[in-house]
Amino acid sequence: MTENNQKPSLPQHELLAKKTVFGTLKLSDWLFAALIAALALFAQTHVGHHMDGYETAILWGSVLIAVFLGWLFKPLRIFMPLSAALAYAAVALYQGNIGNGSHFLLKFFLSSQSAVMWQCTFVFLAWFAYLVGLALAVRKKSDSNILLTMGTAFAWISAFAGFTGLLVRWHESYLIRPDAGHIPVSNLYEVFILFLVITALMYLYYEAKFAMQKLGGFVFTFMAVVVCFVLWYSISRDAHTIQPLIPALQSWWMKVHVPANFIGYGAFCIAAMLGVAELWAIRKETQGKATWLPDSQAIEEVMYKAIAVGFLFFTVATILGALWAADAWGRYWSWDPKETWAFIVWLNYSVWLHLRLVAGWRGKVLAWWAVVGLLITAVAFLGVNMFMSGLHSYGTL
Known part of the structure; x- marks a missing residue:
C-alpha cells in the first residue's frame, strides 16, 4: 500500500494510450x-x-x-508536390505544342519518355546498390552501409521519375489530340510504369517502417526483370507511343479501377519476393547457421501486411471492375478470361489470409504459397493478354 492507502495505478495499455489520428x-x-x-x-x-x-x-x-x-508516410509530403511541380515545369516548356519536345530539358529529362528512361536506369542502380550493399553488410556483419543507403535513394529517384513521367504523359496526350487526352493507364506499357512506381513506393514504406534495407535486393531483382520487359516492349513494339483511347476505355471508371488494381499487383509481387527471402532465412535457421537476413518471422510479418493491403485494394478493384462492366456491357460478370483469372487471384490470397489468421499457419508453407501466388498473378496480369482473347483483349502484346 502506498501513502494515503492508495493502490499504485496500473500502466495504461499501449493501444489504449494511443491518440486518434486527428489527435x-x-x-x-x-x-x-x-x-x-x-x-x-x-x-x-x-x-x-x-x-x-x-x-x-x-x-x-x-x-x-x-x-x-x-x-x-512522411517522405511522400516531399515526393508528391515535387513531382507535381516538375511535371508542371514540363507543361510550361511545351507551351501548348507537342513540337516543342526538342527543347533540351524536355528531350533529355522532362518529357514522359525521358523520365521513364531515367526511372528504368535508377531501378537498375538501386538493384545493384542493394545487392552490393547486402554483400558488404554480410562481410562486415552490419545492418546498414552507404551502399544500402544509396539503394534507398536510387529507389526513391526511380519512383519519382516514373511518377513525374506519367503526369507529363497525361498532358502530352492532350497536346497530341485535345479531344482524346486521357490518364496514362490505358495500355500495358503505361500500367507497367505505374506498377514500377507503386511497387517501389510500397517497398520503401515497408523498408522504413520495419528497418529492412537488406530485403531491397530481393524486391528490386524482380523490378529489374520488369524493366527489361518494359524496354523490350518499348523498342520492339513502339509501345511508348501515345495512342488515342479505344471506345471500351473511354470511361471515368478506368481512372479508379486500374490504379486500385495495380496497388494490389504491386503488393502481391513484393510479398512473393519477401517469400523468397523468408525461405532463405528459414533454411539458414533450420541448419543452425547465422543468417544475414532479418529473422524469418519478421519477414513473414511484413509479407502478411503486404498481402493484406494488396488483397484489400484488389477486392476494391474487382468490385469497381464489375460496376464498370455493368455500365459498359450491361452485366456485372461474364467469366471473361481476365475476370476469371482475377477471381482466381482473389481466391488464392483470400485462402492465404484465412490460413494465417484463422487456421494459424506460419512459416515455409505460406512463404511458398506467396511465391506461387506471383505466378498466378502474372497469368492474370500478363498471361491473359498474351495467350487469351476476350472482352479485355485491348491490352494485348
Whole structure:
C-alpha cells in the first residue's frame, strides 16, 4: 500500500494510450493538406473544362487519399508536390505544342519518355546498390552501409521519375489530340510504369517502417526483370507511343479501377519476393547457421501486411471492375478470361489470409504459397493478354 492507502495505478495499455489520428496531427500535417488542396484547386481551375462531374469527384477524392498517405508516410509530403511541380515545369516548356519536345530539358529529362528512361536506369542502380550493399553488410556483419543507403535513394529517384513521367504523359496526350487526352493507364506499357512506381513506393514504406534495407535486393531483382520487359516492349513494339483511347476505355471508371488494381499487383509481387527471402532465412535457421537476413518471422510479418493491403485494394478493384462492366456491357460478370483469372487471384490470397489468421499457419508453407501466388498473378496480369482473347483483349502484346 502506498501513502494515503492508495493502490499504485496500473500502466495504461499501449493501444489504449494511443491518440486518434486527428489527435496526433501537427501544424505541418495541416499545412501539407492545404498544399495538396491548393494544387488540386489549381488543376481544376486550369483544366476543369476537360473534366465532367465524375472526374471532378475523382480529383477531390484523390486529394483525400494523397493527404492521408502524406500523413501516414512522411517522405511522400516531399515526393508528391515535387513531382507535381516538375511535371508542371514540363507543361510550361511545351507551351501548348507537342513540337516543342526538342527543347533540351524536355528531350533529355522532362518529357514522359525521358523520365521513364531515367526511372528504368535508377531501378537498375538501386538493384545493384542493394545487392552490393547486402554483400558488404554480410562481410562486415552490419545492418546498414552507404551502399544500402544509396539503394534507398536510387529507389526513391526511380519512383519519382516514373511518377513525374506519367503526369507529363497525361498532358502530352492532350497536346497530341485535345479531344482524346486521357490518364496514362490505358495500355500495358503505361500500367507497367505505374506498377514500377507503386511497387517501389510500397517497398520503401515497408523498408522504413520495419528497418529492412537488406530485403531491397530481393524486391528490386524482380523490378529489374520488369524493366527489361518494359524496354523490350518499348523498342520492339513502339509501345511508348501515345495512342488515342479505344471506345471500351473511354470511361471515368478506368481512372479508379486500374490504379486500385495495380496497388494490389504491386503488393502481391513484393510479398512473393519477401517469400523468397523468408525461405532463405528459414533454411539458414533450420541448419543452425547465422543468417544475414532479418529473422524469418519478421519477414513473414511484413509479407502478411503486404498481402493484406494488396488483397484489400484488389477486392476494391474487382468490385469497381464489375460496376464498370455493368455500365459498359450491361452485366456485372461474364467469366471473361481476365475476370476469371482475377477471381482466381482473389481466391488464392483470400485462402492465404484465412490460413494465417484463422487456421494459424506460419512459416515455409505460406512463404511458398506467396511465391506461387506471383505466378498466378502474372497469368492474370500478363498471361491473359498474351495467350487469351476476350472482352479485355485491348491490352494485348
